[in-house]
Amino acid sequence: MIVVAGEALIDLVVTAEGQRAVPGGSPANVAVTLARLDQPVRLLARLGTDEYGRQVAEHLRTNGVDLGWAxxxxxxxxVAVATLDASGQASYEFRLAGAADWQWTPQELPELVGSPATALHTGSLALALAPGAQVLEDLLARERHRDGLTLSIDLNLRPSIVTNRPAEQERVRRQVPLAHLVKASDEDLAWLYPDRSVADVMAEWHAAGVCCAVVTRGGEGAWLLAPDGTLHEQPAVRTTVVDTVGAGDSFTGGLLAALADLDALGDRPVDRLTAVTAPQWAAVLRQAATVAALTCGRRGADPPTRAEVETLLTAES
Known part of the structure; x- marks a missing residue:
């Protein structure tokens, strides 16, 4: 079972035709992607009891996400207000003050020792906004020390919310070494490190103890720095873009699902990830890119099923 920790919120999507309220949040989107790819997944989230919270919970349950630890x-x-431009690109405004997602206490966290968890994924605002961010960071630190499951972080920075670049640099510097797998977008890194190359940042993460560093590059595809220092490049899978909402999250879900299928998640995580071969890394990247492309071809954060992904991968091979 893969555990995903973090926000589950409402995306208020605004287009020229009007607005609609749909469940979202980066970690919640990753969890839904994993469930649709037939991976057992449990979401560690704080869900409000208001109408939006009930809508989010129903969406997660309907998609097969286990809420036993919610x-x-x-x-x-x-609430995240997502405004789509004519090309389908989303820009966001957030209404987060005093909201449920950021109020974690240590007592609310489950005991992962002895649980069926093979991996813990988190990131985005859940690792950035106080007071809950520190609680989740402490959880990552404990689990890294225990070495009992694979730890994954998606930076998914939000400069419109967390605007202090030096403070974010320090937070990322502190949190990245806690993970075995770190994913970011080239936009994340361009804002975080405007004077550094993507290759330089990936190499720094590798040196800090990250086994696998992944950077998505929009229409240019993705890069993956494997445990042996080899750089793998995946072109973007061609698609007609409807919008990009949830594309990065579905990429992450596709990546984790592919690794789970290889039995590359679990205890002794460094050994497991190191054992992944070069052809397998290429296949992992190809699946992640395919999942993201199929999501971009739909309205909103609507990731594909395993059957849909396998059909497209078969057609391409």
């Missing part, structure tokens, strides 16, 4: 919170549900 906390029912009295605080309101976070």
């Amino acid at each position: 906390v029912r919170a009295e605080e309101p549900t976070s």
Whole structure:
């Protein structure tokens, strides 16, 4: 079972035709992607008891996400206003003050020792916004020390919310070495390190103890720095873009699902990831890119099923 920790919120999607409220949040989108790819997944989230919170919970359950560790919170549900331009590119405005997602306490976290968890994935605002970010960071630190499961982080930075670049650089410097797998977008890194190359940042993460560093590059595809220092490049899978909402999250879900299929997630995570061969890394990247492309071809964060992914991969081979 893969555990995903972090925000589950409402995306208020605004287009020229009007607006609609749909469940979202980067970690929640990753969890839904994993479930649709037939991976057992449990979401560690704080879900509001308001109408939006009930809508989010129903969406997650309907898609097969296990909510056994979700906390029912009295605080309101976070709202992200996603405005789509004519090309389908999303820009975001967030309504987060006092919301449920960021109020974690240590007592609300489950005991992962002895659980069926093989991996823990988190990131985005959940690792950035106080007070809950520190609680989740402490959880990552404990699990890295225990060495009992694979740890994954997606930076998914939000400069419109967390605007202090030096503070974000320090946070990322502190949190990245806690993970075995780190994913970011080239836009994340361009904002975080405007004077550094992507290759330089990936090499720094590798030296800090990250086994696998992945950077998505939009229409240019993705790069993956494997444990042996080999750089793998995956071109973007061609698609007609409807919008990009949830594309990065579905890429992450596709990546983790492919690694799970290889039995590359679990205890002794460094050994497991090191054992992945070059052809297998290429296949992992190809699946992740395919999942993201299929999501871009639909409206909103609507990741594909395993059957849909396998059909497209078969057609391409």
